Amino acid sequence: MMLKISNLTTHYGPSQALFGLDLHIGTGEVATLLGRNGMGKTTTINSIMGIVPASGGSITFDGVELVGRASFKTANLGLGLVPEGRQIFPNLTLEENLIATASNHLKQDNPWTMDKVLNMFPSLQDRRKFMGNLLSGGEQQMLAIGRALMTNPKLLILDEATEGLAPLVRQIIWDALALIRETGTSILVVDKNLKDLLRLADRNFIIERGKIVWSGTSDELRADREALHRYLGV
Amino acid sequence: MDYTLLIVQMLNGLQLGLLLFLVASGLTLVFGILDFVNLAHGSIYMVGAFICASLTLWLGNFLLAVVIALPLTGAVGYAIEVLVARRLYDKDHLDHVLGTFGLILVLDTLAHMIWGPAGITVPLPAWLDGQVEIFDGAVIPTFRLLIIAVGLAVAGGLFWLVNYTKLGMLIRAGASNRTMVAALGVDIQTLFALVFALGAMLAGLAGMLIAPITTASIGMGGQIIITAFVVIIIGGIGSMKGAFIAALLVGVIDTMGRSFLDSGFALFMSRDAAETAAPAVSAMMIYILMAAILAFKPQGLFPPKVR
Ligand SMILES: Nc1ncnc2c1ncn2[C@@H]1O[C@H](COP(=O)(O)OP(=O)(O)O)[C@@H](O)[C@H]1O
Ligand SMILES: [Mg+2]
Numbered sequence: 001m002m003l004k005i006s007n008l009t010t011h012y013g014p015s016q017a018l019f020g021l022d023l024h025i026g027t028g029e030v031a032t033l034l035g036r037n038g039m040g041k042t043t044t045i046n047s048i049m050g051i052v053p054a055s056g057g058s059i060t061f062d063g064v065e066l067v068g069r070a071s072f073k074t075a076n077l078g079l080g081l082v083p084e085g086r087q088i089f090p091n092l093t094l095e096e097n098l099i100a101t102a103s104n105h106l107k108q109d110n111p112w113t114m115d116k117v118l119n120m121f122p123s124l125q126d127r128r129k130f131m132g133n134l135l136s137g138g139e140q141q142m143l144a145i146g147r148a149l150m151t152n153p154k155l156l157i158l159d160e161a162t163e164g165l166a167p168l169v170r171q172i173i174w175d176a177l178a179l180i181r182e183t184g185t186s187i188l189v190v191d192k193n194l195k196d197l198l199r200l201a202d203r204n205f206i207i208e209r210g211k212i213v214w215s216g217t218s219d220e221l222r223a224d225r226e227a228l229h230r231y232l233g234v
Numbered sequence: 235m236d237y238t239l240l241i242v243q244m245l246n247g248l249q250l251g252l253l254l255f256l257v258a259s260g261l262t263l264v265f266g267i268l269d270f271v272n273l274a275h276g277s278i279y280m281v282g283a284f285i286c287a288s289l290t291l292w293l294g295n296f297l298l299a300v301v302i303a304l305p306l307t308g309a310v311g312y313a314i315e316v317l318v319a320r321r322l323y324d325k326d327h328l329d330h331v332l333g334t335f336g337l338i339l340v341l342d343t344l345a346h347m348i349w350g351p352a353g354i355t356v357p358l359p360a361w362l363d364g365q366v367e368i369f370d371g372a373v374i375p376t377f378r379l380l381i382i383a384v385g386l387a388v389a390g391g392l393f394w395l396v397n398y399t400k401l402g403m404l405i406r407a408g409a410s411n412r413t414m415v416a417a418l419g420v421d422i423q424t425l426f427a428l429v430f431a432l433g434a435m436l437a438g439l440a441g442m443l444i445a446p447i448t449t450a451s452i453g454m455g456g457q458i459i460i461t462a463f464v465v466i467i468i469g470g471i472g473s474m475k476g477a478f479i480a481a482l483l484v485g486v487i488d489t490m491g492r493s494f495l496d497s498g499f500a501l502f503m504s505r506d507a508a509e510t511a512a513p514a515v516s517a518m519m520i521y522i523l524m525a526a527i528l529a530f531k532p533q534g535l536f537p538p539k540v541r
Binding site: 049050051075080083087089090091092097099100101103105133147148151 | 400403404406407409410411413414415416417418419420421422538539
């Protein structure tokens with residue numbers, strides 16, 4: 001397993017958000033983390049990345065323990081984050097957003113370059129000199145994906161991949177994720193659009209109140225009407 | 235109006251402004267990016283002056299002394315970041331003020347122990363000690379011209395660093411969202427320490443450049459730090475461009491006020507009254523300027539947009 005989370009607990013001060021969560025992703029796999037608002041998806045991702053400290057349990061990435069590890073060291077093991085709310089640097093141009101944190105710590109072959117990113121998202125081409133805060137939501141999301149790719153991750157993590165985007169832009173994002181998957185990069189994705197997600201995913205995890213309550217393949221989930229209804233309200 | 239004097243005083247104002255910029259640039263970087271109030275920034279200016287003074291006396295060569303003193307002062311800044319500042323970032327501004335005020339006392343006492351209570355005069359090489367006539371009757375010390383040249387070169391270098399290098403991009407990104415910079419694999423703590431050391435080096439450089447004019451002395455940081463804060467507040471905290479323009483404004487207005495205010499006042503009041511009032515008012519000029527600018531632009535002239 002590339003990423004293996006066991007019995008993870010996370011607290012915000014006195015209040016507990018994750019209650020012994022288990023999740024795993026294999027090399028080259030696409031996994032989804034599904035669940036209603038406030039169930040702990042972002043907390044899980046932030047615990048993996050060391051943005052929020054886990055209070056117990058274990059997260060290993062290629063065998064390296066991530067709990068208690070500094071955020072930047074975790075990222076440099078090959079985890080690329082596309083965070084909720086995109087978090088584009090507003091005072092940097094689009095180009096600078098891509099360059100500033102670019103790296104290839106794992107010395108991957110065929111590393112991502114600005115040209116490759118701009119080829120994948122052609123609509124960013126003529127926005128290169130725009131400040132981050134002047135980009136549209138869709139452009140920001142494409143940029144956030146590009147920015148993460150420019151760190152040449154082995155696992156790309158997307159929190160709310162298409163939230164608040166127009167259908168056309170969503171399709172661009174889904175196509176891009178399919179392309180990224182082709183390159184052998186593993187993906188952990190959180191989103192609300194079940195149909196697109198299930199088409200992309202190898203494995204799905206449903207979280208409820210800080211615990212994984214269901215996991216299985218996309219076919220299994222499509223077939224499990226009760227789980228869909230009970231946990232996701234569809 | 236005496237135009238020769240006016241031009242000479244403009245150059246003096248420019249020179250003062252550029253020295254102020256050297257101090258203020260580090261201050262605005264650290265305040266802007268780390269949200270850290272560093273009162274001891276002026277003490278680093280003093281430390282730079284003393285290190286350079288000792289080296290000049292020892293090596294007998296001022297310029298070589300500056301070249302060696304720069305990295306040493308940067309190292310002092312790095313040590314201060316790791317030992318003191320880093321522990322205070324999470325605390326509020328009052329803690330920063332108290333902590334760095336303590337640091338001023340410690341550095342002043344250390345300087346007293348190492349260099350003694352008297353100031354150290356820094357001798358200049360002969361070729362820098364003279365004067366040049368820029369045109370008919372307008373004479374300016376060669377060394378002041380050097381300060382202007384160095385100040386402009388450093389300003390240009392900083393502009394390039396902040397705007398066109400990857401380090402500069404990371405500095406700006408770190409100012410707006412350090413969590414995200416770290417989550418993308420950058421060791422933000424080390425980056426901040428480097429910024430701190432760079433700021434220390436620049437403040438130290440200002441101290442080194444002023445020492446041949448005023449001597450290196452204990453407490454020399456006290457006055458400049460207040461003026462430097464005025465500069466970064468006028469310029470917009472965190473803005474390098476703002477610090478540059480505000481430093482030049484403050485330098486020129488302060489110098490002009492001191493030299494011409496009395497003759498200005500004499501136009502509408504008695505010479506005696508003008509000579510009493512002018513020094514008092516000229517000492518307040520930069521604060522009046524700050525108040526006037528903040529009345530129209532509460533965030534300063536160029537508030538960086540980081541959120
Ligand atoms: N910064 C925070 N401080 C306190 N509680 C938080 C914080 N962030 C999230 N929570 C709580 O943790 C729970 C999980 O939130 P979150 O992980 O953001 O959910 P999701 O991403 O699934 O919508 C929620 O009950 C939320 O209120
Ligand atoms: Mg969320």
